[in-house]
Amino acid sequence: xxxxxEPMDVPMVFICPISLxxxxxxxxxxxxxTYERSNILKWFSLGHCTCPTTMQELWDDSMTPNKTLxxxxxSWFSQKYLAMKKRSEDVQGRVKEILENLKKIKGQxxxxxxxxxxxxxxxxxTAKKTVVENGGxxxxxxxxxxxxxxxxxxxxxxxxxxLNLDLNSMSDLLQPAKISLMVDILNExxxxxxxxxxxxxxxxxxxxxxxxxxxxxLSLLVGLLRLVKDKKHPNGVVAxxxxxxxxxxxxxxxxxxxxxxxxxxxxxxxxxLNNECLELVLHILELLSSTPEGRLALKDCPxxxxxxxxxxxxxxxSCTQLALSILWSICKFAPEECASLAVDxxxxxxxxxxxxxxxxxxxxxxxxxxxxxxSLNYTTTIFISKCKLTRTIQ
Numbered sequence: 247x248x249x250x251x252e253p254m255d256v257p258m259v260f261i262c263p264i265s266l267x268x269x270x271x272x273x274x275x276x277x278x279x280t281y282e283r284s285n286i287l288k289w290f291s292l293g294h295c296t297c298p299t300t301m302q303e304l305w306d307d308s309m310t311p312n313k314t315l316x317x318x319x320x321s322w323f324s325q326k327y328l329a330m331k332k333r334s335e336d337v338q339g340r341v342k343e344i345l346e347n348l349k350k351i352k353g354q355x356x357x358x359x360x361x362x363x364x365x366x367x368x369x370x371x372t373a374k375k376t377v378v379e380n381g382g383x384x385x386x387x388x389x390x391x392x393x394x395x396x397x398x399x400x401x402x403x404x405x406x407x408x409l410n411l412d413l414n415s416m417s418d419l420l421q422p423a424k425i426s427l428m429v430d431i432l433n434e435x436x437x438x439x440x441x442x443x444x445x446x447x448x449x450x451x452x453x454x455x456x457x458x459x460x461x462x463x464l465s466l467l468v469g470l471l472r473l474v475k476d477k478k479h480p481n482g483v484v485a486x487x488x489x490x491x492x493x494x495x496x497x498x499x500x501x502x503x504x505x506x507x508x509x510x511x512x513x514x515x516x517x518x519l520n521n522e523c524l525e526l527v528l529h530i531l532e533l534l535s536s537t538p539e540g541r542l543a544l545k546d547c548p549x550x551x552x553x554x555x556x557x558x559x560x561x562x563x564s565c566t567q568l569a570l571s572i573l574w575s576i577c578k579f580a581p582e583e584c585a586s587l588a589v590d591x592x593x594x595x596x597x598x599x600x601x602x603x604x605x606x607x608x609x610x611x612x613x614x615x616x617x618x619x620x621s622l623n624y625t626t627t628i629f630i631s632k633c634k635l636t637r638t639i640q
Contacts (some may be wrong), residue, residue, distance in 0.1 A: 264281055264282065268319065269316075271284070273309040274309075276304055276306040277304070283311075286298070287384070306324055337372045338373075341376040342380055344362060344363045345377070345380055345382050347359050351530075351580050356398055357395075357398055358403060360389075360401035362403075363377075363401075364408070365385075367409065374408060377409060383411060383415045386406060387407055387418055388428055393424065398442055399431050403446050404438075405481055407446040419450055420451070424464075429463060431443055432473075433468075437482055446484070447466075448489045452492050466493075483523055485521050494534065497536075501539050504540050508530075509543035509544055510533060510549070512530060513553055514549060517556075524565055525562065525564055525568070528557070529568060531572055535572050541575055545580050545584060551588050554569045554572055555569075557569040558596040558597070558600060560634050561607070570613060573588060573616060575617050581622065585619060586620075597613040597620075602622060
């Protein structure tokens with residue numbers, strides 16, 4: 247029960263100053279400070295002869311059980327327990343009632359019932375458990391079909407994304423008709439609905455050998471691109487990039503993603519992203535760079551090289567590794583054109599930084615190879631001047 251309570255819900259007088267946890271067996275020292283018995287005994291066993299809160303020397307080593315406080319703590323938690331138990335029972339009863347009603351009601355009444363269920367499962371773990379134990383997942387999933395209205399679909403998805411789905415439920419939801427409905431709702435719903443659809447599709451396909459033609463439609467890819475470009479909603483950006491990363495891990499999908507113009511749109515996002523999103527974007531671009539079409543799109547985007555070069559030794563070692571992989575792919579693909587652009591963007595100096603840093607040996611080796619590739623079109627003197635290095639580093 248203590249784990250379910252917010253820390254601020256428990257009165258401070260019930261909290262042990264040492265462990266910052268509610269006390270079970272409070273004792274009071276001669277300084278007037280009260281502690282949990284086991285915690286203060288541990289303090290003394292470490293050789294301390296002071297009060298942990300005031301740091302006063304103890305003139306008396308006696309410990310007085312604080313029976314009054316113990317009774318107050320017991321009484322308070324008993325009342326809380328009864329209130330939580332009643333609320334849990336009320337939630338269980340209401341969830342069962344909603345599930346029964348969903349078998350009979352239609353139209354706006356169904357929408358309202360699903361909306362209430364969505365709100366309950368978002369807040370109460372008891373509600374999620376009750377839905378699962380009473381066959382609610384199958385019932386709610388069955389409401390998704392070719393004639394489902396978007397109003398019902400939005401609420402169904404909002405409920406399902408909060409539940410732990412078993413393999414049979416996920417297999418059922420991966421049917422083409424149901425995925426198609428989710429994609430339509432993703433493209434037309436509110437921002438909350440878009441995020442819920444994205445997360446649910448991600449839950450369904452992550453770690454599975456999904457049929458790429460079912461979940462990698464152009465409509466889905468375009469909808470996800472719109473979502474990740476909406477900087478007003480960071481949660482949507484993270485959810486969209488996570489799903490794109492999962493989808494692009496399947497090789498047959500990558501060309502489709504390139505064909506909808508994903509590469510320049512993702513590259514343009516790079517300067518304004520936080521580290522989490524930056525790593526996701528770079529991972530996606532690295533996957534796309536494994537195909538000839540992806541490398542061509544990266545080469546043809548004028549912002550690719552300058553934006554990616556800036557990331558070397560800037561965000562994280564993982565970002566540096568991904569950025570190096572992307573730059574290697576496009577410079578190897580079109581060395582005459584890309585190598586000179588990369589050098590002009592400051593790549594050589596960045597690569598020397600990587601080589602001199604504490605990065606792992608694989609990164610250093612790749613940096614040395616890329617540096618050598620970039621220098622092939624120049625004499626030594628011209629290449630050094632292009633690097634804009636100090637005389638010491640030269």
